[in-house]
Amino acid sequence: MRNRRKKQSDPIFPLKIDELKRIMERKFENNPDLAFSIYEQANKKVAVFSISYMIEAEMVENYLLRPLLRMEEEWSKETIMNEIPLGESDTKDKLEDILTAIMIGEVFVYVEGEDAVVSYLLSNKEKRDLTQAETESLVLGPKVAFTESxxxxxxxxxxxxxxxxxxxxxxxxxxxxxxxxxxxxxxxxxxxxxxxxxxxxxxxxxxxxxxxxxxxxxxxxxxxxxxxxxxxxxxxxxxxxxxxxxxxxxxxxxxxxxxxxxxxSFFSFLESTEDLYMRWNAGTFLRFLRFIALIISVLLTPAYVAATTFHYEIIPTQELITIGESRSVVPFPPIYEALLLEFSIELLREAGARLPTKIGQTIGIVGGIVIGTAAVEAGITSNFLVVLVALSALASFTIPNYLMSTSVRILRFPMIILAGTFGMVGMMFGICFLIIHLLKLKSLGRPYLAPIYPFRWEDINKVLYRLPMSKQYKRFVSYQPKDFIRFGKRKSAEKKDIDE
Structure with a gap:
């Protein structure tokens, strides 16, 4: 009874094997998967216990139990570790450590009267094969993805x-x-x-x-x-x-x-490893494309709402006539029209992500075409806005990181509300609030907008554009690495023929 009152973090040994069995069964609520076997040898008792489905049963049988039962020396903690040097072996004397380790596939051997148990890591871990990444698609470079193991x-x-x-x-x-x-x-x-x-x-x-x-x-x-x-x-x-x-x-x-x-940093979410594998000029073009797509995704639909609600004068006359004809049968103000279409796009995107792959792709393409066409014919929205919303959705797909892409999609909704309520003034308020918010953010204590704020010219080529490999001899200075230099600047500029 004295041992039962001990804390789990205190040593619990030595114990009688029957007492150890009662403790383990009580902790696991008499779980049938708790395998607890008792063996005897010349008035000595030894217990072998584990969670049955967490261990390699064949290894336990062939490389632990058989050598244990055939041992000629008297059982003890030291002789077992010396005679059965199997994998990762250790000793434990605290109940908390035993309960933690048994759940990851360790097998325990306890000789009655000893001050600790001997543990062997013989886990049977199920794992899937290496596959391609699902959320980060690549054309160039390695395509293997992490697994759950x-x-x-x-x-x-x-x-x-x-x-x-x-x-x-x-x-x-x-x-x-x-x-x-x-x-x-x-x-x-x-x-x-x-x-x-x-x-x-x-x-x-x-x-x-x-x-x-x-x-x-x-x-x-x-x-x-x-x-x-x-x-x-x-x-x-x-x-x-x-x-x-x-x-x-x-x-x-x-x-x-x-x-x-x-x-x-904020800019690292707009980078892709493909920028590294492509030539520097192609990588620079793709980075510029993503920055433009980011602006289009956040501001294109709100700009339409602000212009058609408050600022007709900024729209060219010929385009204004086209927009007026398109909206003549729409009974809703532009803000409701835009919110309805954006919400429909998000519904289609979410439905496509949750359905099986082939069905999801079909729903996304066919659903978008059918709903867009039907909405225009029913007079719910204008065809001009359908094009803008589709363009904004496409622009958000260019962002390599899924979490940042989701954030940009969500940002469109408050920007549309501000544009529909206060016009361009509301849009500017939203943009200023967004910039101030980003300036205040940190990542692991580092500025989120580095190297723009605080400004470091030597890091600009690592976020806004790419230089040739021979020019990228410095690491990202804004994060203060111990070694700034990747390779020598002078050596990288030297080009020699084979006969020199």
Whole structure:
């Protein structure tokens, strides 16, 4: 009875095996999946216990139980560890540690009267094969994506960053259902302040469980009320490795196919790894295209609403006649018309995402055409606005990151309301509020609009446009990496023929 009153964090051994069995059965509410076997040898008792479906049964039978029962030496903690050096072995003497480890597939061996149990990690982890990324499509570059197995993900990263400088710190997060979390960075490049800040935020997190990397991101981000993501969430190992090599900090969570990259600026959400794999001039063109698409996605529909509601004078006369004829049969003011169409587009997008792939694509294309045509013929909306809304929707698809794309889509609704209520003045108020909000945001304590604010000219070519590879000899200075230089500037400019 004395042992029962001990805290889970206190050592509970030595114990009688029958007492240990009662404790485990009580903790698991007599769960039938708790396998607890007792063996005897010359007046010595040993217990082998685990969760049956969490372990490799064949390995336990062939490489643990058989050698254990055939041992000629007297059973003890030391002799078992010496005679059965199987995989990752350890000793534990606290109930809390045993309960945590048994749920990840460890098998325990306890010799009656000893002061600790011997544990072996023989987990049977189900995992899917490596596949292409679903949310981040690429034309050039590696297409393999992370999986739910953290061991597989660590192998992929280690294969991509073959450096002894790579640090993979292991943390356990979750008070009731703990999960393994890895903090990953390059020791000689990553800024210590970023590493320490991320480590502290992870260690200070007191929650029951972490469902996914995206959930962890919401717990540790700098500002919760904002609509903008402050950490980059990616399922591409090459994007993760590229960011870590630039001096950023990465985080992996067990049973999650996504990784987290910090700090991240607003402009990093408009970058794609394809910009790196293309020639510098093509990459620069695509970046400019995304910036223009961002402006179109946020402001095109609100500008139409403001112009047709308050500012007819800014529309060319011939175009004004066309718009007037198009809207002559529409009974709603432009603000309701725009909100209705935008809401319909979002419904189609959400329905297409939730349905099976082939059906979803059909619903998105056919539904958009049918609803748009029917709405114009029924006089619910004008054909001019249908074109603008479709163009805004297309522009939002060019943003590589799904979280940022979602934020931009949501921004259109308050901008339309401001434009329909106050005209261009309302739009300017919305734009100014948005800029001020972005200036105040931080990512892991770093400015969200770096390198525009604070301004650093040497980093502009890394966010707004691309230079040839021979000119990109510096890392992102705004994040203060320990080593700013990627390679020598003078050596990169030298070009020699084979006979020189």
């Amino acid at each position: 953290i061991v597989t993900n660590l192998n992929i990263i280690r294969y991509g960053i073959r450096s002894t400088d790579l640090v993979m710190e292991r943390l356990e997060i979750g008070e009731r259902a703990s999960r393994e979390v890895r903090l990953i960075y390059l020791k000689s490049i990553a800024d210590d302040a970023d590493v320490n800040t991320m480590r502290q935020r992870l260690q200070d997190l007191k929650v029951d469980e972490i469902e996914d990397t995206s959930v962890l991101m919401q717990y540790i981000e700098d500002s919760s009320p904002t609509i903008f993501p402050q950490f980059y969430l990616t399922e591409l190992p090459d994007r993760f490795a590229y960011s870590v090599m630039k001096g950023r900090v990465g985080v992996l969570v067990e049973n999650s196919p996504s990784s987290l990259i910090a700090p991240s």
